[in-house]
Amino acid sequence: MADxxxxxxxxxxxxxxxxxxxxxxxxxxxxxxxxxQRMKCYFCIFVCFTTKAVYIEIVGDLTxxxxxxxLKRFIGRRGKPAEIYSDCGTNFIAADxxxxxxxxxxxxxxxxxxxxxxxxxx
Numbered sequence: 001m002a003d004x005x006x007x008x009x010x011x012x013x014x015x016x017x018x019x020x021x022x023x024x025x026x027x028x029x030x031x032x033x034x035x036x037q038r039m040k041c042y043f044c045i046f047v048c049f050t051t052k053a054v055y056i057e058i059v060g061d062l063t064x065x066x067x068x069x070x071l072k073r074f075i076g077r078r079g080k081p082a083e084i085y086s087d088c089g090t091n092f093i094a095a096d097x098x099x100x101x102x103x104x105x106x107x108x109x110x111x112x113x114x115x116x117x118x119x120x121x122x
Contacts, residue, residue: 007083008049015078017049019085020071020092022062044070046078049085064094071095 007017024042042062046055055078057070075081086092 015048017083018046018081020046062091064091067091067095
């Protein structure tokens, strides 16, 4: 059996290194007014590398915008991860490109550059 990857055996705080994936679709019942409606939803799952703790967010679809919103909610509750791993699904690749484009446009602004440097965000 091969050795475990280095991020899995290094000690770190919970959710500092996470793996993410999507699961679904699932049908949920949405109550509004009379009767119920069934809606399709997906789960965005974040798994901690060191403790195997699981954090689940419900998303409406598999777009990169939905993933970025789920990532924002995850960061708001669990803190900023140092590394994020994924299975390179198309929505993750699109979200990565979108985040890189936003960061590149923000780096032109000197106060934002200083904030990124202070927070050690890559």
